[in-house]
Amino acid sequence: MASHAVSLDQLLASGRVRYGGSVQPRGRGSLRTPSNWGYAEVAGRFVELCAGGSSANLTVAAGLVQDAQRQREPSAWICPAGSSFHAPDLADSGVDLDALAVVRAPDMPVALRAADELLRSGAFGMLVLDGVESRSLSMAAQVRLANLAQQHDAAFLCLCREPVVGSLASLRLQTFFRRASSPPGEDGHPLFEYGFEAVKDRRRGRRWTWTETCVGPPGM
Numbered sequence: 560m561a562s563h564a565v566s567l568d569q570l571l572a573s574g575r576v577r578y579g580g581s582v583q584p585r586g587r588g589s590l591r592t593p594s595n596w597g598y599a600e601v602a603g604r605f606v607e608l609c610a611g612g613s614s615a616n617l618t619v620a621a622g623l624v625q626d627a628q629r630q631r632e633p634s635a636w637i638c639p640a641g642s643s644f645h646a647p648d649l650a651d652s653g654v655d656l657d658a659l660a661v662v663r664a665p666d667m668p669v670a671l672r673a674a675d676e677l678l679r680s681g682a683f684g685m686l687v688l689d690g691v692e693s694r695s696l697s698m699a700a701q702v703r704l705a706n707l708a709q710q711h712d713a714a715f716l717c718l719c720r721e722p723v724v725g726s727l728a729s730l731r732l733q734t735f736f737r738r739a740s741s742p743p744g745e746d747g748h749p750l751f752e753y754g755f756e757a758v759k760d761r762r763r764g765r766r767w768t769w770t771e772t773c774v775g776p777p778g779m
Contacts, residue, residue: 596769597626598685601714604729604762605705608718608755615734615753616718617643620687621652623716628655632684635660635677639670642690643718667695671704678707678715691719701727731759739772 601623608616624634636659638644650656660683664670670688677683686708696704696717705727708715717723722731732755739750754770757763 598623598630598632598714601716601730602684603709603712604714605701605708605727606714606716607723607726607728607731607759608716609722609731609733610720614720615736615755617645617648618652618736618753619732619734619755620716620718621649621654623714624649624659624685624687625653625655627685627714628658630684633660633682634658634685634687635662635683636687637662637664637670637673637677637689639664639667639690644689667692671696671700674704674715675700675707678704678711678713681711681713683713685714685716687716687718689718691717691723693719693721693724695719696723696726698725698727701725705729728759729761730757732756733758 608619610616624636627634636644636649638661644661646656646661649659660677662670662673662677664673667690670690674686674688677686701723704715707713717728734753734755736751736753739752751773752770753773754768756768757766760767
């Protein structure tokens with residue numbers, strides 16, 4: 560019987576093989592939020608940020624870019640047609656726009672070629688691909704980009720409304736923005752929560768959540 564050699568990177572990207580430390584014993588409760596949530600948690604991984612109702616995709620992604628910049632990791636944001644990217648929003652979140660490479664692509668095929676070239680260069684520690692549709696990424700593209708992210712220890716973030724079909728993502732985050740159950744702050748402004756639920760995590764094998772509280776503008 561003929562045998563076909565398959566690289567370890569391909570097996571890891573497919574999800575059929577995982578490092579032993581990523582397997583969680585059965586029977587335990589849900590995991591708590593990682594104590595080091597930030598760039599270190601997503602480096603080397605293919606990550607999906609999926610909008611759930613009121614989305615916090617941009618807010619969560621901006622926080623990761625900001626953390627990468629604090630660690631002097633160059634970051635890039637690829638915006639195909641239909642992207643929701645708005646530079647002032649990122650600046651308000653603390654992102655240094657002067658240190659952020661922005662690629663405007665006319666369509667998704669061009670955006671994917673840009674993502675391939677930027678990851679392959681090894682020059683970027685964080686790459687955000689905005690405006691991803693559920694069928695935007697072929698299996699071949701996913702394997703290639705996931706392998707490049709792992710090879711160069713770079714975070715590859717896809718911002719999408721729905722999960723990518725046949726996704727090989729190592730981590731899928733369902734983001735949310737909602738009114739907090741706690742009473743208003745001292746100034747009377749309402750409090751809101753934003754964050755995500757990790758609905759797929761090949762490193763930990765269980766769901767977990769991350770939430771931050773913020774003050775909403777008057778009148779909300």
